[in-house]
Amino acid sequence: MTGEDEHEKTAPVTTPLLSPGERPTLKTMSRITGLAIATVSRALSDAPDISVETKRRVRECADHIGYQPNRAGQRLRTGKTHVVSLLMPTEPDIMSHTAQLISSIASGLHGTPYHLVVTPYAPNEDLMRPLRHMIGTRSADAVILNQTMPKDPRVAYLMERGFPFATHGRTIWADQHAWFDFDNRRFAELGIAALARRGRRHVLIVAPPLDQLYGQDILEGITKACQIHGMTPLWLKGATSDSASKVIETAVSAALEETPEIDAILCSSPMSAITAIDTAEQLGRVIGRDFDAFAKEATPLLTRFRREALTLHEDVAKAGKALACAALQAIEDPKGPRMSGLDIPHYQDPLDAPSPDL
Structure with a gap:
């Protein structure tokens, strides 16, 4: 039986309050848990030879007394x-x-x-x-x-x-290198297909900046899907989905007035979608009747804003x-x-x- 195992069997976890003026240190945690200072330190460092139960006890103790490691010293060690x-x-x-x-x-x-x-x-x-x-x-x-x-x-x-x-x-x-990504090309293809099923033919695209890879993926997906479904994509000028709301509002308003045949909007973010829908409505257009909107979102924000909006979930x-x-x-x-x-x-x-x- 190791010294650590003996401590685990003979020293139950207790969480007394600190003495007046006492600072939470490794020595304090050693006293509370009954474990050696070295064991406490290694448990906090997630050492592989320390048991899961010991790590749990030590971290619970650290949380209780408000222990924070001295990161400067930790870095030196x-x-x-x-x-x-x-x-x-x-x-x-x-x-x-x-x-x-x-x-x-x-x-x-x-x-x-x-x-x-x-x-x-x-x-x-x-x-x-x-x-x-x-x-x-x-x-x-x-x-x-x-x-x-x-x-x-x-x-x-x-x-x-x-x-x-x-x-x-x-x-x-x-x-x-390590990475994780959302298939934005597929998002664009699904969005165009959904809008086409509703008889839409002229879609305004509120896209990300095209110097970003996911913006290029969306561009490729929309271009391919519009060719398949016989739709005309119109790329928003003067704003991207990352722009401030006022900038998007101005750009969308100009696009709708310049091209009144626009009957669909595809956005790569919920904020840009909310702004685009609101702008279209200010111009007298009714979502679900005069136009449809498709966007992706992490939480059901857009659909609470307008139930008629078409959304795809991104698992952030x-x-x-x-x-x-x-x-x-x-x-x-x-x-x-x-x-x-x-x-x-x-x-x-x-x-x-x-x-x-x-």
Whole structure:
């Protein structure tokens, strides 16, 4: 029987309050749990030779007394910060997609020694600046990138330096790094097909920036599907799905007035869809009668705004957890295979729903 096993059998978990003025330390946790200080430290570090039950006891104790590791000392001892950084742009309209991605990545790291830090950057900021700072200061053990470009300079920079990372979206080097992506080409094909089934022929596209790979995927999917279904795509000028609501409103209003035959709208985000639908309605058009709208969303926000809107679910929670696992694997096994995954969407068209009388 090991010393650790003896402690587990003879020292039940207790959670007394700290003495007046006492700071939560490894020594405090050793006293509370009855485990050796070294065992407590290794349990917090998720050491493989420490049992799951011991790790649970130690973490429960840490939560109870508010223990936070001295990360400077931890970094000196292990060379690790136990931080995974998510680089996110500061968008003008923060919607549930962003919040859910952050939440799901954090959930994927739960129960590990790692925690998530969100590193924001402005849309017009040098993309490399926050990355260079992070690697120069070694303030994280891995990074997760969002909104990737085909030849993303951030990915090239990280690959050149062998720094652990994962991307939400693919690049031309997808076979060499960890990633998770949503099949946006398939989303576009399903959207055009659904609009065509409703007799629509002229579709206004509120697309992502075309310098991003998922924007190019949507472009290819729409182009192919419109050819198949005999529809005419009209690309929104002067705005993208990432633009501020006011910018989208102005651009959509101009498009509808310039091309009154537009009878459908396809959007790559719920925020842009809400703005586009609202703009069309301000011009006197009725959704479901004069036009239909199709978009993807992570939570049922758009359908609560307008029940007539056609929506496809994007499982952002699945993406976040997969990215967390991919980042951890890149840290722990830098020379091993890279995790990757493609979420292929499915659309249940209400027109296909069986009659309640059947």
